[in-house]
Amino acid sequence: MALIEVQHLKKYFDVPNGTLHAVDDVSFVIEKGTTMGVVGESGCGKSTLGTTLIHLQESTGGKILFEGKDVTHLDKKQLHDYREDVQIIFQDPYSSLNPRYNIARTIMEPLEISGRFRSKADVRAEAERIMDLVGIEERLRGSYPHELDGGRRQRVGIGRALALNPKFIVCDEPVSALDVSIQAQVLNLLMDLQDQQQLTYLFVTHDLSVVRHISDNICVMYLGQLVETCSSKELFAKPLHPYTKALLSAIPSTDVDRKMQRVQLKGEITSPINPKPGCRFAARCPYATDACREPQQLREIEPKHFVQCCRIEELG
Amino acid sequence: MSAKAKKEKKTGVNQWQEVFNILIHNPNAIIGFVIVAVLIILAIIAPWISPYDYLEMDLMAAKQGPSAAHLFGTDDLGRDILSRILYGGRYSMSLGFLSVGCGALIALVIGAVAGYFGGWVDNLLMRMMDVLSAIPGMLLSIIVAAALGTAYHDTVIAMAIGNVAALSRILRAQILSIREKEYVQAAKASNCSSFRIIFSHIIPNSVMPMIINCTSRLAAALLFCASLSFIGLGVQPPEPEWGAMLASARGYIRTYPYMLISPGLFIAVSVVGFTLLGDSLRDAMDPKLRK
Amino acid sequence: MSADNGKTVKSEESTFLDVRDLTVQYTSMGSVIHAVNGITFQLKKGETLALVGETGAGKTSIAKAILRILPDVSAKSKGTVIFNNTDLMQMKEKEMQKIRGHKISMIFQDPMTALNPTMRVGKQISEVISAHRSISTEEAVAEGKKMLEMVGIPAERYYEFPHQFSGGMKQRVVIAIALACNPELLLADEPTTALDVTIQAQVLELINDLKERLNTSMILITHDLGVVNETCDNVAVIYAGRIIESGSKYDVFKHPGHPYTNGLFGALPNMNLDSDRLSPIAGLLPDPTNLPDGCAFAPRCPYVTDKCRQGTIPAVEVEPGHFCECIRMDEIRKER
Numbered sequence: 051m052a053l054i055e056v057q058h059l060k061k062y063f064d065v066p067n068g069t070l071h072a073v074d075d076v077s078f079v080i081e082k083g084t085t086m087g088v089v090g091e092s093g094c095g096k097s098t099l100g101t102t103l104i105h106l107q108e109s110t111g112g113k114i115l116f117e118g119k120d121v122t123h124l125d126k127k128q129l130h131d132y133r134e135d136v137q138i139i140f141q142d143p144y145s146s147l148n149p150r151y152n153i154a155r156t157i158m159e160p161l162e163i164s165g166r167f168r169s170k171a172d173v174r175a176e177a178e179r180i181m182d183l184v185g186i187e188e189r190l191r192g193s194y195p196h197e198l199d200g201g202r203r204q205r206v207g208i209g210r211a212l213a214l215n216p217k218f219i220v221c222d223e224p225v226s227a228l229d230v231s232i233q234a235q236v237l238n239l240l241m242d243l244q245d246q247q248q249l250t251y252l253f254v255t256h257d258l259s260v261v262r263h264i265s266d267n268i269c270v271m272y273l274g275q276l277v278e279t280c281s282s283k284e285l286f287a288k289p290l291h292p293y294t295k296a297l298l299s300a301i302p303s304t305d306v307d308r309k310m311q312r313v314q315l316k317g318e319i320t321s322p323i324n325p326k327p328g329c330r331f332a333a334r335c336p337y338a339t340d341a342c343r344e345p346q347q348l349r350e351i352e353p354k355h356f357v358q359c360c361r362i363e364e365l366g
Numbered sequence: 367m368s369a370k371a372k373k374e375k376k377t378g379v380n381q382w383q384e385v386f387n388i389l390i391h392n393p394n395a396i397i398g399f400v401i402v403a404v405l406i407i408l409a410i411i412a413p414w415i416s417p418y419d420y421l422e423m424d425l426m427a428a429k430q431g432p433s434a435a436h437l438f439g440t441d442d443l444g445r446d447i448l449s450r451i452l453y454g455g456r457y458s459m460s461l462g463f464l465s466v467g468c469g470a471l472i473a474l475v476i477g478a479v480a481g482y483f484g485g486w487v488d489n490l491l492m493r494m495m496d497v498l499s500a501i502p503g504m505l506l507s508i509i510v511a512a513a514l515g516t517a518y519h520d521t522v523i524a525m526a527i528g529n530v531a532a533l534s535r536i537l538r539a540q541i542l543s544i545r546e547k548e549y550v551q552a553a554k555a556s557n558c559s560s561f562r563i564i565f566s567h568i569i570p571n572s573v574m575p576m577i578i579n580c581t582s583r584l585a586a587a588l589l590f591c592a593s594l595s596f597i598g599l600g601v602q603p604p605e606p607e608w609g610a611m612l613a614s615a616r617g618y619i620r621t622y623p624y625m626l627i628s629p630g631l632f633i634a635v636s637v638v639g640f641t642l643l644g645d646s647l648r649d650a651m652d653p654k655l656r657k
Numbered sequence: 658m659s660a661d662n663g664k665t666v667k668s669e670e671s672t673f674l675d676v677r678d679l680t681v682q683y684t685s686m687g688s689v690i691h692a693v694n695g696i697t698f699q700l701k702k703g704e705t706l707a708l709v710g711e712t713g714a715g716k717t718s719i720a721k722a723i724l725r726i727l728p729d730v731s732a733k734s735k736g737t738v739i740f741n742n743t744d745l746m747q748m749k750e751k752e753m754q755k756i757r758g759h760k761i762s763m764i765f766q767d768p769m770t771a772l773n774p775t776m777r778v779g780k781q782i783s784e785v786i787s788a789h790r791s792i793s794t795e796e797a798v799a800e801g802k803k804m805l806e807m808v809g810i811p812a813e814r815y816y817e818f819p820h821q822f823s824g825g826m827k828q829r830v831v832i833a834i835a836l837a838c839n840p841e842l843l844l845a846d847e848p849t850t851a852l853d854v855t856i857q858a859q860v861l862e863l864i865n866d867l868k869e870r871l872n873t874s875m876i877l878i879t880h881d882l883g884v885v886n887e888t889c890d891n892v893a894v895i896y897a898g899r900i901i902e903s904g905s906k907y908d909v910f911k912h913p914g915h916p917y918t919n920g921l922f923g924a925l926p927n928m929n930l931d932s933d934r935l936s937p938i939a940g941l942l943p944d945p946t947n948l949p950d951g952c953a954f955a956p957r958c959p960y961v962t963d964k965c966r967q968g969t970i971p972a973v974e975v976e977p978g979h980f981c982e983c984i985r986m987d988e989i990r991k992e993r
Contacts, residue, residue, distance in 0.1 A: 091853035092824075106551055133557050146548040149381060150570045160556035192378035199941060200712075207552075214556060229711040230880060234924035234937030241934065256854065259926040263935060300858035302883030304925065306910045314862070315855050318823050388686065 053082040053117060053218060053250045054103065060111035061095070061102045068324035072098040074274040075112070077348060080267070082217075085244065085251040087265030087282065089258055089297070093322055094271040096254045097141075100220040103252065104136040105129060116218075134164065137211040141223035143203035147195040153206050154191045157181060160213040177213075184209040184239060201232035208239065212247070220252045225260060237264060258301055262286060270294050273322050273330040276348060280355035290357045292365070293331045329359070337361055388650040395646035401639025405632075409455035416449035420606050431624050438628045441615065447628055450606035454629070457607040458636070461600075462587040464522045466580050469529030473576065474569075477534035481541030481572075482564055492538070495531040503528040504593065511599040521600050525590055529583055536579055540572040547571075574651055581644030585637045592633050608633050673874065674700040674723075674842060679736035681718045681727065681898075688946045692718040694898035696736075702841075705868065705875040707885040707906070709921075710895035713942055716878040717766075719895075720844040723876075724763055725753050740842070759789040762835035766847040768828040772819040778830045779805065779815030785837045804833040808863060825856035829863065836867060843868075843875045849884060861887055882925060886910065894918050897943045897953030904979030914981035916958045916989065952983070960989050 061073040073095040080086040088096040101107050103114060105124065114122045116135065124132055140146035147156055157177040167173045181191055184205040195203055204224060211219050221240065225233040241264060243249060255261050261268060262282055269279040270291065278291040289295045296313040315334045322330075328343035329335070335342070341360050348358045359365075379387075389395040408415075417437075428444035430436060438447035480491040498506070507524045514520035544550065545568060553563050592609025594600030601607035603614065608629040615625035681693035693715040700706050708716045721727045722734045725745060738745040740761070745753070757763075765771045773781060783801035786792070792800075802812040808829040819827060828848065835843060848864065849857040865888055868875055877889055885892055885906065892909045894902040894917065902915040913919045920938035940957035949955060951966035958965065964984060972980040975990070983989070 091855060101551075104555060106555060130557055133555055136555075138552065138555050140548040140552065142548060146552060148549040148553075148567055148571065152378065152380070159553070159558070163557050163559075163562075194378070194380050196381070197379065201941070210552060210556070229942065230921060231711060231924050231938040231942070234926075234935035235939075237926070238934055238937060257926075258854070263926040296855060300855045302857075302861065302881065302887045304882045304886050304910065304922070306886055306907050312858060312862075314859070318825060318856070319853070391686065 051082050052079045052115075054080040054086075054252070055115040056103070056112070057115070058112040059099070059102065059109055059114065061098050061107065062110045065323060070323045071274045071325050072322060073102060073109075074325075076269075076271070076274075076276045077112075078267075078269055078276065078279050080218075080250055080252065082250055083244070083248050084266040085253050085264050087261035087268040088252060088254045088271060089256065089261050089268060090271035091256060091297075091319065093273060093319055095274040095322070096256075096271050097222050099271070100138065100222050100252055100254050104138055104218075104220055105132060106138070134214045135216055136218045136220070137214060137216040138220045138222060139204075139207050139211045139224045141226055143200040143207065143227055144195075146207050147203055149195055152192050152194050153181070153186060153198075156206055157209050157213055160210060164214055180209045180212055183212065183243070199232075200228050201236060204228060204236050205239065208236075208243070212243070216249070218250045218252070220254070222254045223256070224253075226255065226257065233260070240264065258298060270297070273320065273325065275330055275346075276356075276358060277331065278355075278357045279348075280352075284352075284355055288355075290351060290355065290362055291359050292335050292337055337365055385647075385650045389646060392646045392650065394642045395650070398639050398642030398644075398646060401635060402643055405455060405636050405639065406459060408452055409459045412449075412452040412456060416446075416452050418446035418449045420445065420449040420453040421604055422446070429618075429622055429625075431622070439622075439624045441611070441625055442618065442622075447611075447625065450611060451608070451628055451632055454606035454608045454611060455632070457601050457605065458588055458591055458609075458633075461518075461521060461525065461591045461607075462584055462640075465525030465587050465591070466529060466583045468522060468526035469583075470533055470576065470580050472526065473530050473533030473537060474573075476530070477537030477576075478541060478564065478569060478572075480534070481538040482545065482568065488538075492535070495534055498527070499531040504590070507590065507594065508597070508599060511594060516599060516602050518601075521591075521594065524599075525587060525594070528590070529580075529587075533576055533579060533583075537572060537576045540575050541568055544568050544571050578644075578648040578651055581640070581647050585640035585644060588633065588636055588640065672699045673702045673741060674876075675737070675739040676719075676723065677737045677739075679719060679722055679734065679738065681715070681722050681732060681734045683728075683731050684733075685731060690945045691948055692898055692945055693722065693734075694948070696895075696898070696900055698893055698900060698903065700842075700874055700876065702874055703872050704891060705877060705889045707889035707892045708876060708878045708895055709880065709882065709885055709892055711880055711942055713945055714895040715898035715945075716895050717846050718898075720763060720846055720876065720878060724757060724761055724844065725750075726757075726763075755789070758785045758835075758840070759838045760840055761842045761844065762838070762840040763844040764828075764831055764835045764846060764848045767851055768824055768831055769851070771831050772827055774819050777816050777818055778822070779817075781830070782834050782837050785834055789838050800837070804837050805830075807836075807867065808833045809859075823856075825852055825860060828852060828856075828860055832860070832863065832867070836871065836873070839871055839873075841874060843873050844878070845875060846878045847880070848877070850879070850881070857884075864888060882910075882921065894921075897945065897948055899953065899982060900980075901954065901982045902980065904976070908976060908979040912976070912979075914975045914979065914986055914990075915954075915983050916960055917954045920957075960985055960992070 057077050059073055059076045063070040063072055076099060078086065088099060090096050098107065102109050109122060113120060121132055154177055157180055158173050161167060161173045161176050167176060186202065186205055186209065190198065190202065225236050228236060237260065244251060253261060253264055265282045267279065268282050268285045270277050270293065272293050278294045285294065289298055296315050299313045317334045320330065320333050327345050329346050332338040332342040339361065346358045346360060348356050351357045351362055422445060424444035426444065427440050429442055430440045432439045436446050436448065438451060441447055476491050480488040507528050510527055511521060511524035514523060550563060550567050553567050591600060591607065592612065595607045595609035596613040601610050603610060611629040612626055618625050677697045679693055679696040683690040683692055696719055698706065708719060710716050723738050723745065727734055736746060772778065779798065779801045782804050783797040786800050787797045802815050805812050805815060810826060810829055822830065849860050852860060861884065879885060889906055892904065892906050893900045894915065896917050902909060902918045909918065913922055923936040924938055926935060938957055943953050949966065951968060952970045955961045955965045962985065970982045970984055972982050973986045974980050975986055
C-alpha cells in the first residue's frame with residue numbers, strides 16, 4: 051500500500067535575483083514500511099523535498115497524497131492531525147535540540163502537547179519508555195545537549211520524532227555529522243525501529259554507501275530535478291542516468307585492489323535560480339546534445355526503473 | 367592517564383550554572399563582583415551607617431577638609447560628604463540598574479514582536495527604532511528629561527529610552543537567527559503552539575547577547591546619570607547624587623579639591639567594578655572563547 | 658615507514674620527517690585534555706602518509722604541533738620533530754616563519770573560512786610567494802596566475818574575491834596557496850570533507866596530480882578510508898592520541914590487525930556488499946580529559962582482557978613494516 055505519493059511536486063523560492071527552483075516536478079511513491087532514499091549533492095533540493103512533504107514549508111505546485119488522501123493544502127486542524135503522522139529527524143545534532151531543555155524535557159514536550167496522557171507521571175513514564183527504546187542511559191536523562199556527544203544527541207532527536215507515534219519519518223541526513231563508528235550504531239537503531247514500529251522513512255543523504263544499506267528504493271536528484279529512481283539494488287547494479295553513473299564512480303573506494311574507473315565531470319554545479327528549461331545536468335554531461343535542452347520527462351525505462359534522460363536508449 | 371580514580375563528569379549542569387563556574391575562576395569577575403556588591407550593600411545600609419543626616423547643614427563646619435569628625439570633609443553648606451556619598455549611592459546605583467532594566471524590558475517586547483512576526487510589523491518597529499537612534503543618546507535623554515521633568519521616575523524613563531533602540535535590535539537579530547534553528551522547526555513539527563515556541567524556545571535562547579550588552583550598559587548608565595545631574599537635570603539638589611555633588615563642587619576645584627575627589631572616586635570605582643563584571647560575564651557567556 | 662614507539666630506528670637516508678614521542682596537551686578550565694600521547698612515525702621523501710581517526714583522536718593537533726601553530730596559551734607540546742636534520746620543536750619562531758608556507762604548508766579543513774574574504778584570491782597566493790622569495794611584485798603576480806592555472810582556475814580570476822567562488826574552487830585556491838612555494842611537505846587536514854562527492858573526486862585527482870609533479874611529501878588527515886585508499890601510500894590509525902596501527906596501505910586495508918581498525922572497516926557501509934546490519938563498534942569515543950590506564954580502546958574492545966587495562970601497550974610487528982599496539986595480536990589472529 052502506498053503511504054506517500056508525490057505527483058509533480060514543486061517548491062520554488064523567491065530570491066532577489068529571481069526564482070529558485072529548489073524542487074522541480076518530482077514524482078514518486080513510497081510503500082508503507084519501506085525506506086525511500088533521496089540522494090544528491092549540494093543544491094539538489096533533497097532537504098527541501100523532505101521539509102515540504104511534512105509541511106514545514108508549503109509546496110508551490112503538485113500534489114502530495116498521504117494514505118490516499120490529498121494533503122497538499124491543509125487547514126489548521128488538518129495540519130495538526132497530519133503532524134502526528136509525519137515527523138522529522140534533523141542532520142545537525144548540535145542545532146536540533148533546544149540548549150535550554152534537558153533530554154527528558156525535550157522528549158516530554160511533544161508528549162504533553164499531544165494530550166494523549168492524563169497526568170505528568172504518565173507523560174514521564176512514556177518518555178522513559180522512548181528513551182529506553184532509543185538507548186539513552188538513565189544517568190544521562192537529566193543532561194543538557196551540550197554535555198552529550200553527537201551520537202547521543204541524535205538518539206534524542208530520534209526519540210523526539212517517535213514521541214507522537216508517527217507513521218512516516220523524514221530523516222534529513224541523520225548520520226552525516228557523526229563519526230563512522232557512531233554512524234553505524236544510529237543506522238542500526240533506525241533500521242530496528244523501522245522493523246519494530248512499521249515505520250516508513252524518507253532518508254535524505256549525500257552518502258551513497260549509507261543510502262544503500264538503509265533504503266529499499268532510491269531517488270537521485272540533481273538541481274531540483276529527479277533524474278533516476280528505482281530499487282536500491284537496481285541502482286547500484288545498473289545505474290542508467292549519466293549523473294548517477296558519475297556519482298557512483300566518484301565515491302572513493304576502500305578496495306585496495308580495484309582501480310576506479312572514474313567518470314570525470316567537467317565544471318561545477320550550476321545555479322538553481324531561474325534555470326533554463328530542459329535537463330539541468332546537460333551543462334556537465336559528457337553526452338549532452340541539443341535535444342537535452344527540451345523539457346524532459348521521467349520515463350519508465352525498465353520495470354519500476356524511471357529515468358529522466360532523452361538519450362537513455364541510445365547510450366544504453 | 368595516571369592511576370588516579372576516574373571522576374564521573376557531573377551532568378545536568380545547565381548553561382547558567384556553567385557560566386557561574388567560569389566566573390568563579392576569573393579573578394576579574396571576582397574583583398568586579400566584590401566592588402559592585404560592596405557598593406550595593408553600602409547603598410542599602412546607608413541610613414544606618416551614615417554618621418550624619420545627609421541633609422543636615424552645619425554652616426559653622428562648612429568647607430572643612432577630611433577630619434576625624436567628617437571622614438570625607440564637609441561641603442560648602444556644611445553637610446557631611448561621607449553621608450551624602452553613601453546616600454548618593456542609592457540614587458546612582460538604582461538609577462543605573464533601573465534605567466538599563468526598563469530599557470531592556472521595553473526592548474524585549476519590541477525586539478521579540480519584530481523578530482518573530484517579521485513583515486510590516488518588523489518594518490514599522492525597526493524604522494521607529496531607527497528614528498530613535500538617529501538622535502544622539504545624551505541629547506535624547508536630555509530632551510526627554512527636559513520634557514518630562516526631574517522626578518525620579520522621569521529620570522529613569524529619560525535614561526532608559528537611550529538604551530531601547532540598540533537593545534531591541536540586538537534581540538531581534540538573535541531572534542531572527544534562532545527562529546530558523548532546527549529545534550524550533552522540530553517544535554513546530556510537534557504541534558507546539560506559537561506561544562510556546564516564542565516563550566519556551568526562542569526567547570530563552572535569544573536573550574543572552576542582550577543581557578551581555580546590558581551589563582556593559584550598566585557602567586555607562588552610571589556615568590550617564592552623573593552627567594545628567596551634572597548639567598542640572600536628573601537628581602536635583604538638595605538630594606545627593608555623585609554627579610550632582612561633582613557639579614556643585616565644580617567651583618571649588620582649586621580651593622577645596624577634596625569636595626570633588628570623593629564623589630569622583632566613587633564614580634570611577636563603580637564604573638570599573640561594573641565594567642569588570644560585565645566584561646567577564648560576556649567572556650563567560652561567549653561559547654567560542656570556551657573552546 | 659615505521660612506528661615503533663621509541664626504539665632507535667636505523668636512520669635512513671631518505672627519512673625526511675622524523676617525529677618521535679610527540680605529545681600535545683591542552684588546558685581548559687582546570688581540566689587537561691590529552692590530545693596527543695606519544696606519537697612516533699617517519700616519512701620518506703615523496704611519500705604520502707594518512708593519519709586516520711575519528712573526532713578527537715588528535716590528528717589535527719599532530720599537524721599543528723609539527724607546524725608549531727598550536728595556541729600558545731592553552732597548548733603544551735613535547736617531543737622531537739626532525740625535518741631536514743633540524744628539530745622543529747627547538748626552533749625559534751622567526752626561523753619557523755621561514756619554514757611555514759615555504760618548506761611545510763598546510764591545507765585546513767573548511768574552505769569556506771580558510772580564505773580572507775576581503776582580499777582578492779590572487780593576492781592571497783602572491784602574498785605567500787613574496788613572503789618567502791625576494792621577487793618583484795609583477796613577478797609574484799605572474800607566479801600567482803601560474804598557480805591558479807595549475808589548480809585548474811582560469812588566470813583571469815586572479816582578481817576575484819572568495820565569495821565569487823564555489824566551495825570546490827575555494828579549496829583549489831587554498832591548495833594553490835599551499836603549494837605556491839613548492840613546499841617539501843604538505844599537511845592536508847580533511848581537505849575534501851566539506852565538499853560534494855563529485856567535487857571531492859576532482860580535488861583528490863588534483864592533489865594526486867600535483868603531488869606527483871612537484872614530488873611533494875604529504876601527510877593527509879582524514880576519517881574517510883576511501884580517500885585514504887585513493888591518495889596514500891602508508892596509513893597510521895590514530896585512537897586517543899596514539900598510533901594504534903600503522904603500515905602500508907595494502908597491509909592495513911587487507912589485513913587490519915587492531916580490533917579498532919577492524920571495527921572501523923566493519924562499521925563502514927560498504928557499497929559493494931549487500932549486508933543487512935552494520936557491525937558498529939560498541940561504546941563511545943574516549944574522553945581525552947579522562948583517558949583510562951592501559952589500552953584506550955579497552956572499554957570497547959571485544960577481545961579485552963585484564964592485562965589490556967594496565968601499563969603502556971607496546972607495538973607488535975605483525976608483518977614487516979606493519980605494527981599494531983595490541984598485546985593480544987597473536988591470539989586475535991588465531992581467533993579470526
